[in-house]
Amino acid sequence: MISIDQANGLKVFAEIQANTANNRPLYIMTEGDLITWKNDSDVFDIGALSVGVSISSDSVTHKSISEKKAIAEKIPRAVYGIRLLVNCIPIIDEAGNAVGAFSAFYPILHPIAAAFDHFASILAEMFPEGVLLYMTDLQKYSYRQSSKVFDLPNIQVGNELTENDIALNSIKTKQITIKEFDASTYGVPVLGVNYPLFDENNEVVATFGIALPKEIAIQLRDMSENLDHGLSGISAAIEQLAASASQIHENEQVLNKEINGIISLSEKINQVSVFIKEIADETKMLGLNAAIEAARAGEAGRGFGVVAEEIRKLSEQSKSTVPQIKELTENIKIDVDKVIEKSNGSLNSSQEQAAASEEITASIEEITSMASELSSIAKQL
Template sequence: MIKVNQIDSVKEFAKVQANLVSGGVVYGIIEGDTMKWVQSSDSFSLDVFHVGKKFDSNSTSLTSIREKRVLSQKVPRSAYGVRLLITSIPIVDEQGKAVGAFSMAIPRLHPVAKAFGNFAPILAEMFSEGVFLCLTDLQKFQYVQSSKQFDIDSITIGDEFGSDFISKEVISTGKAKVEKIDAVKYGTPVMMLGYPLIDEDSNEIVGSFVIAMPKETEAELRNMSGNLTESITGISSAIEELAASASQIHNNEQELNNDISQITELSEEINKISSFIEDIANETKMLGLNAAIEAARAGQAGSGFGVVANQIRKLSEQAKSTVPKIKKLTDNIEEKVDGSSKKSKGSLASSQEQAAATEEITASIEEITTMSEKLSEIALKL
């Protein structure tokens, strides 16, 4: 209890301490049922606590005076618009009679609000892209903390948050929420996480805690993913066309190789015919020679037949001389065909390798396309 002659000292003490109390405080001296003196912190005041205010008989201060004991009471928001812890200390005169009370009203803060000033600056530096933290009561922003990399200038202490701000839904539902906000509102894409703050005594929602993070990297990732998907789709189409062309080239090379094989076979047939002509020429020469011998034996009567025999031998010689020319031509044909055949086989093998390589590339492109689609899905979930 405080004695009447100590009141001036208590007032001086209150003036010094008012701005040292974390969260703020309102001190007051009540005489009878009326507030006679008030001292508030710069950061916290209550308009309802003013000089001349009359207190109800059930109030903490009058109960403390009546019962002549120190009394503390948790006052709900409905009483003064803010959750308070009010402590009253009776003031007694020389006879020990309680004639008043020294009261102090301290805003009753959620543990997160109490610790905000300690943990928020540390947490703000833990995010490489920056982060913005704020804490609200049921209507207004009470604490804010920005980082060097990121700040939301439009959110300031004391301002009421709008119906579209994440805290509104978090407080009304009592559930945490994640919300993605495009660049129109804050100048950059933002992801917000809101959590309800629940009073440990009454189990009532008393405010919200919000973490806002810039998501420029996510937006870039999403754009890159979209561009990658579009590019890969175009490449995939081109590869499919190349694969079709490679397949057609392979078929053409196969047909060419078959045609060359047939030419080789025809050349071999020509060689056989040449050999046959040579045999006939040899036999014809022998027949001409025999005819000439018989004509000589016949004398004058066989002279005409001898002329024919000579012509037959000449024709045989001419036919026989043609065979090497044909043989040389067919040899040249075979040589050319053999060279073409080797090239055709090499081209055929290359076209087969190209077709196989194209199929592998197509498979790789499909795999990359799948990865790109997954990348898009990841980006959308961020």
């Protein structure tokens, strides 16, 4: 308890404390149940507590007077619209009677709200694209801090919360709320994130929100989607080219086998030529023997001698075609060797083309995957 003189001394102290204390208290003095003096701060006031207003019989101040003792008590939000801690000290006269009370009302702030002015201005400049930080109580916006490069004029301290405000959803659901807004709401695309803040009884008492510009993220997402579509088309074309290269490779393999078959046939022709030469040599010898025998037979063998001569001529002619056949087959073999060489080169090239196409396809698929991941990241920005 304090005397009337001590109470007057507290007034001076209270006037200094009102705007210097971190929690910006509100002070009142009563005579009986009537408020006779009040000192509020620049940022905190309770309109219901004004000079000339009588306090209710169930108030902490009235209880302190009636019980003649100092009382500290928390007042729920339902009484004055804000959570409060009240310290009341009864004032006694010279006779020791409680004739009034000196009361200090302290707003109970969430730790984030108490520190908002200290960290928000620093944090706001840590976002290169800009950000708006804000806090709400259960009905309205109570704090805001924009960055130099981004602001939302629609959100101002004192504005009542509406159904469009994600803070209201966080209050109702007691969960983090994330929502994308198109330009129709704030004039620019915005990503809003809101966190419910709880008291010691796990009740939501406020929210903390972050609003981020989404214009660059949307542009990034559009670019990534266009890139994704473009790469998908390129990938399809490369896959078709790879399929064609594989078909060419198969055709070259078949051609190579057929060329090898021609070489084998040329070798068989050479074998036949050798056989023809052998037959021609033997026929020539037979013709020579027949001519000798015809000469021995005299006039009777003259006709047979003519036949033998013709046989020898045919043998010479057959023998003379053998080098020509051999020369032709050798030329065929030379040409075939050249074709084989080119075919092998084409075969190797088609193999390399197929392998390169597969590598390009794999690279395109990797880039496409990166584009899809980029689009997912853009959606999260």
